[in-house]
Amino acid sequence: MDAKHEEILQRAQERVIEALAKNMDLYGITMSTGLLYGTLLFQDKPMTLDEMGEALGMSKTSMSTGVRTLMELKMVEKIWKKGARKDHYEVNLDWYQNFIDLFSLRWRSAAEYNVHAMKKSLQELRALLQSEELSDELRERVQTSIHRIENGLEYYDWLSRLIDSFETHEIFQFVPKKPMS
Amino acid sequence: MDAKHEEILQRAQERVIEALAKNMDLYGITMSTGLLYGTLLFQDKPMTLDEMGEALGMSKTSMSTGVRTLMELKMVEKIWKKGARKDHYEVNLDWYQNFIDLFSLRWRSAAEYNVHAMKKSLQELRALLQSEELSDELRERVQTSIHRIENGLEYYDWLSRLIDSFETHEIFQFVPKKPMS
DNA sequence: AAGTACGTAAAGTTTTTTCTGAACGCCAAA
DNA sequence: TTTGGCGTTCAGAAAAAACTTTACGTACTT
Known part of the structure; x- marks a missing residue:
């Protein structure tokens, strides 16, 4: 039975x-x-x-x-x-590859999308700084925004390299599939 | 103006x-x-x-x-x-920490949840294998399920160690915040 | 060429999620 | 103790998502 x-x-x-x-x-x-x-x-x-x-x-x-x-x-x-x-x-x-594919697909495209927007805005804001007739108050705010964006771009650069290490499987050198035990 | x-x-x-x-x-x-x-x-x-x-x-x-x-x-x-x-x-x-916190929070708890279920089922299935009166057909299927679960557990072990490397910031040794350029 | 079986698209229904407005409890000031 | 302002809870409305049924296009079989 x-x-x-x-x-x-x-x-x-x-x-x-x-x-x-x-x-x-x-x-x-x-x-x-x-x-x-x-x-x-x-x-x-x-x-x-x-x-x-x-x-x-x-x-x-x-x-x-x-x-x-x-x-x-x-x-x-x-x-x-x-x-x-x-x-x-x-x-x-292959769950490893699975994770990598998923992460790559979703996070990479999000990162690229955001970086695109950030770079465009950054360019505009830097150009704005060149303008002579810009009040100090506004100039200050533009500077702050630029810093925020630069900060974000730096992170996305790191994230992109992290994803690279996934896609190339180099990550497995750092975090091996099987522990050393 | x-x-x-x-x-x-x-x-x-x-x-x-x-x-x-x-x-x-x-x-x-x-x-x-x-x-x-x-x-x-x-x-x-x-x-x-x-x-x-x-x-x-x-x-x-x-x-x-x-x-x-x-x-x-x-x-x-x-x-x-x-x-x-x-x-x-x-x-x-701190977008880096941000990413780490988020990833940790969501993926870690998911992993733990799944590992818990997997270990419990694995135990049951291994016990089932001990049973003498087990048809060959069913035994085969139990074996397959066991393999699937072991496969998953191995992946989650890796994922857990990956998250560890995020939380401890060791990941930054492998993927540095600022590129070497 | 006609019929049939298959996967998918479109439209409609149900369920879930998100958002709001009213009511509540709490703390600080009078 | 009362009063007023604040954040939050709760119930209901509005919006979005998931699921099903119907209908369609394609490819294989006869």
Whole structure:
């Protein structure tokens, strides 16, 4: 009688799945999609959209969009199955790379976006300082703004180099995958 | 006539503020709160809740909750102003520490939460393997789940050490604040 | 060429989140 | 003790997001 054991296995899986899903907002992912990820994680075989909908009791449309977001983050991959009509998906098990891809994608683009705006504003403000007829009070405020922006740019430069070290995997020299123990 | 210059300054500030706010979802922060942060950033003086509401055209209640979330992330601090009835707030300008605090707070707790669930499930599954009357098929699946969890635990161990290196500032030895240039 | 099965887009509904206004409790000054 | 100003809590309204159903386009099968 395996029913009891089956039960235990399922419970153990569900505990982990729910934990993962609950923290998926860090990835900018909805909890449902997190549950989808977890389900795929413990499924040894690649799943179809219909199977996912079945497993989660949700519409196929939701599975479709969920899988897409997971694929954009490279957390899930589409699998080639010869002779199969339906698409099959499975999780990408490299969690390190996963983290790196996610971090890169989100933080890098945010950094670039902010740096762009900052540089443009910085330029304008520096030009403004050149203006002769600028009241002392205003000049003071412009200076302050410039300092704030320069301060931010310095940080983003660091952040960018940090992300570089992730993407090149150089970070693993500093924080190795396996501890020295 | 400073009006024109004032205009330029304001535009330059707003560009940066909006950029920052737009990417604040990375911090799990709503855009409105992001705008609040940006406003505080370019205000040379500490602001009161009323001044913030004024500046953003929003209710004082919103400012109160917004400031609280920013304080929880240590992005904003309450300032002691002698003889002032109202509370005053100003931004924490150390963006490096800011990033570290945020990352630590969110990712560390997520990691701990997941590790906890994983270890518990792992234990159960290992115990299950001891059971004599376990069908080969089920045993196989239990093994797979165990591997998945061990794989995750290994990653979280690395992540934990990465966060350690942030908190201790050792990361700056590897990725220095200022480039060597 | 027609039919069928599949994934996705669009529209609509439900749920969740965000924001506001009123009411409350607290502290300081009178 | 009262009064007034302050930050916050709470309930409700408005806005946004998530989810489902329906409908569509495409590709494979027959």
